[in-house]
Amino acid sequence: MTFTYLNMKTIGIKTFFRAVISIVLMTSCENDGDKIYLSSLEGDELIATESNIVLSKDNAAQTALSLTWTKSTLAVSNADMSAPDVIATYIQVSTHSDFSSNIQQSKETNLWKSYTVAELNALSKNLSIEPGIEIPVYFRLSAATGNNIAPVYSNIITVNVTSYLIDMSIGFILNSEKVDTGLTLASPELNGVYTGFMGAAGWYNYYLSEGDGTIWGNVGVDGSAFLLSSEADMWNLWFPEVSGCYYVEVNTIKKQWSALLVSQLSVSGDIGADMKFDRPNVRWTYVFNATAAQTLKIKLNGAGGLYDYTTGADTGTVPVSKTVAFAQSEDNLSLAGQAEEIALTVPDAGEYTLVVDLSNPKAWTCNVVKGSLEPSEINPYIYLPGIDDGISGNWTFDNYLTIYNEDDLAYAGVVNVNSKYGYSFNIEKDNWDDKYTLDEGNAEAGTLILQGNTNIPAPTAGLYLIETSIKKLTYTLTAIGSQVYVSGLNDTWGFDVPLTATSTVGVFTGPVTINAASSWGFSIHIKNGDWDHKYGGSDGKLYYLGGNITDDASLTPGTYQMTVNLINGTYNITQ
Numbered sequence: 001m002t003f004t005y006l007n008m009k010t011i012g013i014k015t016f017f018r019a020v021i022s023i024v025l026m027t028s029c030e031n032d033g034d035k036i037y038l039s040s041l042e043g044d045e046l047i048a049t050e051s052n053i054v055l056s057k058d059n060a061a062q063t064a065l066s067l068t069w070t071k072s073t074l075a076v077s078n079a080d081m082s083a084p085d086v087i088a089t090y091i092q093v094s095t096h097s098d099f100s101s102n103i104q105q106s107k108e109t110n111l112w113k114s115y116t117v118a119e120l121n122a123l124s125k126n127l128s129i130e131p132g133i134e135i136p137v138y139f140r141l142s143a144a145t146g147n148n149i150a151p152v153y154s155n156i157i158t159v160n161v162t163s164y165l166i167d168m169s170i171g172f173i174l175n176s177e178k179v180d181t182g183l184t185l186a187s188p189e190l191n192g193v194y195t196g197f198m199g200a201a202g203w204y205n206y207y208l209s210e211g212d213g214t215i216w217g218n219v220g221v222d223g224s225a226f227l228l229s230s231e232a233d234m235w236n237l238w239f240p241e242v243s244g245c246y247y248v249e250v251n252t253i254k255k256q257w258s259a260l261l262v263s264q265l266s267v268s269g270d271i272g273a274d275m276k277f278d279r280p281n282v283r284w285t286y287v288f289n290a291t292a293a294q295t296l297k298i299k300l301n302g303a304g305g306l307y308d309y310t311t312g313a314d315t316g317t318v319p320v321s322k323t324v325a326f327a328q329s330e331d332n333l334s335l336a337g338q339a340e341e342i343a344l345t346v347p348d349a350g351e352y353t354l355v356v357d358l359s360n361p362k363a364w365t366c367n368v369v370k371g372s373l374e375p376s377e378i379n380p381y382i383y384l385p386g387i388d389d390g391i392s393g394n395w396t397f398d399n400y401l402t403i404y405n406e407d408d409l410a411y412a413g414v415v416n417v418n419s420k421y422g423y424s425f426n427i428e429k430d431n432w433d434d435k436y437t438l439d440e441g442n443a444e445a446g447t448l449i450l451q452g453n454t455n456i457p458a459p460t461a462g463l464y465l466i467e468t469s470i471k472k473l474t475y476t477l478t479a480i481g482s483q484v485y486v487s488g489l490n491d492t493w494g495f496d497v498p499l500t501a502t503s504t505v506g507v508f509t510g511p512v513t514i515n516a517a518s519s520w521g522f523s524i525h526i527k528n529g530d531w532d533h534k535y536g537g538s539d540g541k542l543y544y545l546g547g548n549i550t551d552d553a554s555l556t557p558g559t560y561q562m563t564v565n566l567i568n569g570t571y572n573i574t575q
Helices: 014-026 116-127
Strands: 002-008 034-041 044-047 052-054 063-069 088-094 103-108 113-114 135-144 157-162 170-174 180-186 194-201 207-211 215-218 244-251 256-269 275-277 283-290 293-308 320-329 332-335 342-346 350-357 365-370 382-385 399-405 409-419 435-441 444-450 462-469 475-480 482-488 497-502 507-514 523-527 534-538 539-546 559-565 570-574
Touching: 034 116, 044 135, 044 157, 063 116, 113 116, 170 194, 180 207, 256 320, 275 435, 320 342, 332 365, 342 365, 399 462, 399 539, 482 507
Parallel strands: 052 157
Antiparallel strands: 002 034, 044 063, 063 113, 088 103, 088 135, 135 157, 170 180, 170 207, 180 194, 194 244, 207 215, 244 256, 256 293, 275 283, 283 350, 293 320, 293 342, 320 332, 350 365, 382 399, 399 409, 409 462, 435 444, 444 475, 462 475, 482 497, 482 523, 497 507, 507 559, 523 534, 534 539, 559 570
């Protein structure tokens, strides 16, 4: 232990003055000769959870390494006084055991530090560690009382790390929970600009993760749509309300992104037609008949609108009109200022599908495929025979759920449930055979199986929000009580505006006060404090998880009566 001598009459070093000023303020000296001793820092003890780590991108979000240590403190020789907490602590990492060079450093405010696989791999990249080879990496703490005082160091921890190659040519699309979706954008120039086509549903939101683990979202400030941030307070990136084919550019250098909606793609030349967009597969198709073997010569032109930081993405936003054209580039397609001729071989007579596949951001293709690949129609409803036989006395197709997420084939709706024997999810009206029944679960949630023998168990009679995903084979029920809640009016995002159940099941009403239009519109929530189950809407129609209602923008300030019918999916606002 070393000590620093402080004479209160002759203190002249600013750094030490700052360190003990709180002591001086609390205690007066009896005479100019009083002396106080302030001990220096002692090195912290650093502890690591691992000593050998093999990193894998498949586990990028998992914790790879955690470090912990004790808090450094100062001590004062006078027991009646306490030392100020003026310690700055850093984690230093190096590939040299003596920390002579190649050091990465981060300031820490906690007594622990955790690295995910992606973060530790990015740190390895910054240390110029060669991927695939086990390299010892050294960790220590550096702590000091001020900028002009030499730091003290903890013990050194050695962790053998095998990193993986960071591919900065790919940007990975993460969902709203920051889970990899399998979708990607490409940066062939390795310049931090990621582009590609996405089949996005209305208001679809996402994050983009670079190969080094950096995650990009939206600046977490109202009115900042299409502006990028990698800070901890970022929001997710969101598309406009319109579903469809989007050409996306995420520019991490300019910290902006844009979404060009391609609303139409036409083929001309030996084939003339408007193509259909297959959103889940991110491809355009057109089915045609060839009378003989031939070489087709075609051109591809599109039209749409650009959404970016100048337009925003609010309901009703008008994008900037743009055209899109493609050219042949060896075996792949590329964007072009003007459409160029593309040659395709048809081997013989018969039915074919022209396919413009935009799903791989590194290789867009245009081919003819034997047979019909025209996208199948998605059922807008799914039916629930048996859900109300306690009311109607029969099994009918009168109750149904409405699709709200085509990618997951997810359906939802509010139903007055009173079932004697359970129920099923039937994919077509009056079709008793093609149905999904219980695999495992109970009345509140479970999994489904196609054409099983066990009905889904019925809950206690009452009003429920029912959700199911035919793709994921899941279902959930959420009970609805005597009130639902309006949130967002007057830019107040809470649950202070209730609507009360009426004598008509599923109908709720109540007074609402509008002082000014909300910046983001407002929404209907089925439970107090529940942000996950909400309705948006427009033109008197409610949509589950849809865009917020913006009727308040056209109403004069005042008090109105709002009524929502959750079963029929409607709302109205009257003065």
